[in-house]
Amino acid sequence: MKTFLQDYHYGTEYDRQGMEPHFLDWAHQPVPYKTYQGIAPVHLPEISGLYPGSLRQVYEGEGFSSSENVPGLEDLSRILYLANGLTGKARQGGADFYFRSAPSAGALYPNEIYLVWPGGGGLAPGVFHYGVHNRSLTPLRTGNFVPAVHAFAEDEKSGPIAVFFVSGIFFRSAWKYRKRAYRYVLMDAGHVMESLRLAVRAAGFSCRLVYAFDDAAVNHLLGFDPEKEVSIGCVYVYGSGKGAVELKKSPGLRIEVLPESIRGASKTSEREIRYHEILDIHRAGSDIVPPAGPPVDMAACLGLLPVPFGAVSSPDALEKQLLSYARTVSARRSRRNFVQQPMHSDQLAFMVDLICRASDVSTDGGQGYSSAIAVGLLVGNVDGTPPGFYLVDVRLRRLHRVFEGNVTGEMAAVSLDQQWLANAGVQFLFMTNLDVLDRQWGARGYRYAMLTAGRLGHAVYLGATALGLGACGIGAIYDGEARRLLGLNPSSSLVYVVAAGVIKGG
Structure with a gap:
């Protein structure tokens, strides 16, 4: 019997012989920015x-330390831009x-990003929405709700000084990708989460990723219609320990229902389609299931028999040739005009070094979310x-080699025949075993895997950009063909491909 997790994933697989025709409703294209009236x-x-x-310094966390205990408005401005x-x-x-600064499937x-703020740094305590289009924070609630958020996570670790939430609005992606869109909403959120994590570190503050929290409580706090928009993950921000500010819980703080003018802001089109498959898998993942055991070795669960190949180096000689972190973020684009020149x-x-750093247990405080994904390479x-x-x-x-030979052209065919992919120097593969996800975390494990795939894919994007290379992600693949090409067992799947290589004019 299939679980909710398996039912959704297998039910949204692409098959070359079974693709349903679909025409975009341009008259009702979702608006890309969320606004609040009044x-x-x-x-x-x-x-x-x-x-x-x-x-690399940002990934290593070296040389970045703020003189303040909480970010100021200028820090918040830089963090949210980056x-x-x-x-x-x-x-x-x-x-x-x-x-x-963060890519998105189909653009x-x-x-969306929200900030739960304790007060200080020139900003009153409250809950805010970040307006990408006008670089502003819209106040949705007043008061310090940071302790409440920490309680929602039932987290025994020390509490944060501030929290960023990343949400997903289903129909923005479902307008094009229909029931498969949940995959992309999660992977896109993973890109934003990694981008946000690095921006906080660059500002001189420590942070960690938190994916396990009370969905309903957070959705209520942020004023969502949960059939349209949901909370997906958050970044806990910790103080620098300098110029300490005592952050106290507001006495008698109540979390009232927000008015319809706020809850209705999740609507992005006059004609929205509800896909029950998306709502079903998300609701199924609302329960937080404690891990069934220590972090798994997902690569060992794919049904492959690799042999040792060599160690991953961290080449210092490249450091002087790289763009700075901030210039890398500003220059990042999805570039796929690859040429047949070797990397x-x-x-x-x-x-690969950046992927290893992004996978480190310190990113999530030892929760093991990164173990939901196995990383592979198709070297061409x-x-x-x-x-x-x-x-x-x-x-x-x-590195461990599974098989020899260049199959980047075959992977291009698997990726809905997007032949530009064959010219990339390397294709990064993000894979998981659905049975293992379900046993380890229940249906919520699907979120962990897709978020991690997006996060690690973001490391590839930034690394390629810093090197002057191109990178482009692909989530649209013929799932069964990919499984057969790579030799994965029936319960394992390739969920994301990010190609990198030399580009025309690069």
Whole structure:
């Protein structure tokens, strides 16, 4: 008998012979920005300067320390810009299109950021929504709700000084991807979560990812219609320990129902379609199931028989050639105009090194979310690394070869025949075993896997951009064909591909 998790994933697989025709309803395309009527926003200050450190320094957490215990408004302005801000503009179809610091499947941007703030740093305590389009914080509640959020997570670790939440608006993605859209809402959220985590670290504050919390309580706090928008994950922010500020819970704080003018803001189109498959899998994952055991070795659960190949290096020689972290974020785009020129093995090693750092247990305080995904590589054109399929041991930082030979062209065919993918130097693969997810975390494990795939994919995007390479993610694949090409067992799936390589003019 299939579980909710398996029923959703297998029920939304693409099959070459069974693709249903679908035409986009352009007259009812969802709006990409969330707005609130009748509430005066707090406009964030103009950014006077971004952090000068390198991308690897941010991942390592070295050299970044704030002199304040809580971020100020200028810090918040920089953090939110780097996390999911507008980084460029282009004309497409006679209209302006804005690039963002975090990528999105189909450029549909289903995710929003909220801030639960204790007060201080020039901002009153409250719950705020970040307006990407006008760089502002809209107050939804007043008062310090940070202790309440910590209680929602039933977390025994120390409480944060502030919390960022990332939500997902279903119809923004479902407008194009229909019932399969839940996959992309989660993976896009993973990109935003990693982008937000790095921005907080660059500001000099420590943080960790939290995915296990009371869905209903958080949705109520943030004023969501849970059939339209839901909370997906959060980032706990901790103080620097300098200039300590005592943060006390507001006495007698009640969490009232927010007015319809706020709860109705999750509506993005005059004609929205509810996909019961999306609502069913999300509701099934609302229960927090304690892990059934220690973090799993997902790579060992795929049904593969790899052999040791070599260690993952951390090439210091590249450091002077890289863009800074902030310039990397601003320059990041989904670039797929790959040319058949080889990457250098040090470039591959740099990106794999970032994935290993992003997978470290410190990112989530030892909760083991990153173990929901196994990382692989299809090497096609990399000097010093023979073509083939490799698995990455992110804990021991080693590669294991599954088979030899260049199958990047076959993976391009599996990826809905997007042949540009074949010219990439390497294709990063993010895989999971659905049975193991369900045993370890129940249906909520599906969120953990997809969020992790997006987070680790974001490390590839940033690493490639810092190196002057191109990167582009693919979530649309013929699932069964991918399973057969890679030799995965029936309960395992490839969920995300991010290609990287030399690009025209790069």
